[in-house]
Amino acid sequence: MCSMDFSCAYAFYEGNECILFNIDGELELSRSNEKIIYQKVNFEFQKKLTLDSSEILANFECFNSSEYWSLKTNSCLPCKPGFIKYSVLSFNCYHSRTELKNFIQSKSYCESMGGVLFRPKTLNERYFFIQIFPNKTVNVDSTIKSVGEIFKWLDGSDVVGFRFGEPNNLFGSKTILKEACIELRSNGYFYDIPCSNSYFLTICQHD
Template identity: 30%
Template sequence: MSTTGNSVACEGMYSQLIDDEGHRPDVGHGARPVSGVRLISRVSSPGPYRLATMCLATLCAVLLISIIAVTAHYKNKPQGGGEATPELQKQTQDVEVTALLANISKLQQEKTQLQKEKDELQTKLDARAATKAPEVIQSTTAKPPPPIVCPADWHLFNNSCYFISRNTRDWPESQSYCQSQGGYLAMIHTAEEQTFLWNLLPRGHWNAFWFGITDEQTEDKWVWVDKTPLVGGFWEVGEPNNHINEDCGYIVKTRVLERVAIRSWYDAPCTMYCRFICEKEMGPGASTAIPH
């Protein structure tokens, strides 16, 4: 037992010496090797393992780099169903706004095109209407009415003819005569009409002319011969005064130049004999009889 143990111990010592041969200069080349086979095995065995170790380390490094790259990629990419980053939201909004602006621009262009087509159609319609207008006007326009021609001794003003009598009658007889001529005692509504008639009357000492106004039915309620009430009037200062049952109106024109048309009406008894003024509206069927 002692011999076997010593042999193993010595063999271990020689193996250690062989492994450290390149590092211990005090060991000489003359020392006897314990086992040639073991020496060759110890020297040549580390080569393949070292290559395998280097390959494995390289593969590990590549795998580690790949894992880091994939992790970084998925870390920056938002997960499905999660909230988008502000940058992504802004990009999405920008895209939507751009799309909306493009749609608005397209609609505006379509609107402009439609307006242009509408204007063209309107121009064509106007041109067609203009070409047909003369025919329509020619076929629908009535001939202008013939000019009003008053009978002899009658004077035209607006659409009425007026007659200044040369003989005298009382107020009722004067109205009857005017009616026989297709008219009535003159009804004077405007200052222009009053002035027109005033200028037809001759001046004299006291030239008085009946016209169509009376308050015979109700005192101080003057009405025209067509029963419409008087509004305003062209009375002389202090008239009407009903001095002696004066119920009919007349126009007075004297030689006094200070007298004016718009202050020339007086009231007088209807039984007085005066000259008179007839009025006749002109129209289809109007009488053309010559008064005398």
């Protein structure tokens, strides 16, 4: 995917294919029609870039680890105190805390830090999690209130990336909701869980 390929400048979607382009906007790096890579769109580009290579690099990169690229302002902004940017995910800043917390406690903690609970919407973000935090499980920021409701992120997009057979509302029924929250496990998949489940790792983010 583009954000993990150093030579990739932007992705362009056309004819049911997502095409990755290098920095000069001419050489195609790869093509794919796999839907999973369309989960998140970071930029919208015209067919022909008007910026030269140095300007593009300047726009895409915040070389200081304490700064991230803001999609709201199209500029580098400083991470909030206690947060850092990881090079593979340059559009957010992250903070982690090792302390036993359930969903409500983790969500409240992140809000107290000026961020939100982890929202790994894309395959890239889930890959980031298993690489940076191996053998860990965390709560993520999505809940439901009734049986059969679809798990969504705050922006209204569906949560994708569940393990086969999930969500399953284990020990619940067609009318009784037992698993209203989601965890992300070290295999990179989501599972629905009771919101009372607690874990020793909390990940917060902000953009």
